[in-house]
Amino acid sequence: MATEIERKFLVNGDFKPFAHKATRITQGYLSSVPERTVRVRIKGDKGFITIKGIGSASGASRYEWEKEISLQEVEELLKLCEPGVIDKTRYLVKAGNHTFEVDEFYGENQGLIVAEIELAGEGEVFEKPAWLGIEVTGDARYYNSMLMKNPFTRW
Secondary structure (H helix, E strand, C coil): CCEEEEEEEEECCCCHHHEEEEEEEEEEEEECCCCEEEEEEEECCEEEEEEEECCCCCCCEEEEEEEEECHHHHHHHHCCCCCCCEEEEEEEEEECCEEEEEEEECHHHCCCEEEEEECCCCCCCCCCCCCEEEECCCCHHHCHHHHCCCCHHHC
8 A cells, every 4th residue: 555645735936947847637537535536547648547545634645556557448437437527737846855746727727726745754844946835735625536526717
């Protein structure tokens, strides 16, 4: 079992000049219940299936399992997904010893930009770049599985 520890922030400045990679992501959810989210994703030219468990009280850590699958399998599974698709570009932005994953959303989540950082422990110290906004770790509205049900533009 793998535990993912990450913190999530809104972005309130220009991060793109610092990005060293950008990848388009399309994903859907076979199950979006918090106890077991199951998503399929096309990330660039690769396909993945991911299972996540319920988060800790802080929302910073939870079980995560991911496996690469073929694009054909993802396309077939997307047909079985719950309504709503997440469409975004993920930028990788290095800050200090860490790399932030900054997601710029499209479609019904247009205007939302969220940065996530994976950590070795919930209390790990990390550099906070000037473009990083308020922390939203644990705020379920910002989970991708919730954004497909209640998109940002409807808030």
